[in-house]
Amino acid sequence: MKKLLAMAALSVCVAPLWAATQTVTLSVPDMNCAACPITVKKALTKVPGVGKIDVNLARREATVMFDDAKTNADVLKRATKDAGYPSTVVGAAK
Numbered sequence: 323m324k325k326l327l328a329m330a331a332l333s334v335c336v337a338p339l340w341a342a343t344q345t346v347t348l349s350v351p352d353m354n355c356a357a358c359p360i361t362v363k364k365a366l367t368k369v370p371g372v373g374k375i376d377v378n379l380a381r382r383e384a385t386v387m388f389d390d391a392k393t394n395a396d397v398l399k400r401a402t403k404d405a406g407y408p409s410t411v412v413g414a415a416k
């Protein structure tokens with residue numbers, strides 16, 4: 323019984339830790355004018371779980387903060403691709 327309680331307490335403590343905010347940097351090579359980052363940002367904003375988005379036209383990169391319990395890098399890549407801007411993950415940091 324004691325062991326069961328300990329396990330229950332542990333799962334309660336651990337569960338929220340799985341839902342962490344992650345940051346991923348996407349390379350978006352097709353961004354070539356000032357309007358492109360707006361389109362990319364709009365597409366990423368629509369993804370549930372996405373927080374702060376920072377699109378850099380000069381570097382052709384989009385840095386996205388997201389809740390990893392709600393979305394993931396693949397979903398983000400699909401969102402930019404659906405908007406006409408295929409992207410690849412260039413770096414991820416926690």
Ligand SMILES: [Cu+2]
Nearest residue numbers: 354355357358
């Ligand atoms: Cu453009």
